[in-house]
Amino acid sequence: MPTVAYLLLGALLFSLGAAGIVLRTNALSMLIAVELMLNAVNLTFVAASRHFHATDGVAVAFFVIAVAAAEVAVGLAIVIDLARRHTVVDVDQASELKG
């Protein structure tokens, strides 16, 4: 398959993830959309890695997965804290700044 096909698929997945972030108010669903966007970027990196016969793209994809793990850990901690303060993890309800 030409590299362009992989790039277009990655762009489609990225756009779907962006739509999910705007569409949803549930913090968990928004985190899932962010994960989708990260994976779309990973697909683009790996496709570029094959296109240029270099391992750099795959290496960057590893770092993206590691950063995604850190992001999920912090994001889910915020979600649990949100569930304690409110009954629903809705981002529109978490509008107060007082700690």
Next chain:
Amino acid sequence: MSPEQIIFGIAGALALVGAANATFRRDPLAGAISLIVTLFALAVLYLGLGAEFLAAVQVAIYAGAIMALFVIVIMLIGPAAGRARGPRLVIPAAVVALSLFGLLAAAILGGRIPDPTQGVPADDLAALADTVYVRYLLAFEVTSVLLLAALVAALVMVRKRSTEREWPRR
């Protein structure tokens, strides 16, 4: 049709279906399961692209560990807390997604992708290890610090404060 085209067609379609389901389903649990489907389809695409080790990491760490954590937290806070309202901002979301995809597609199709250079193949594990542990050694070490910081931050955020009320009963 070559085998790679067949694999791309099936796995790409599966990834898109999972992504659309994760985006448009209201229930976060259904979204998480759909995302796992997308992750597996992407792992198949990585195999087709010659990144076998990344495909294994994708299944073992992304689908296996990260998404398991996701599902555990969804179960922990309960279906009532995870319940979501209907989609809002439908028109802005469509505008964002369509304009973003239009821009990206125009750049991909309109721009000129440089010709492949001769180098090591992407599935060369020794070359990959050299890239990660020699060329990007600083980034690798910084990543370990980042993971530790995220771990500490998550622990600090979820610990129970004495002044706080108990977990709400439902």
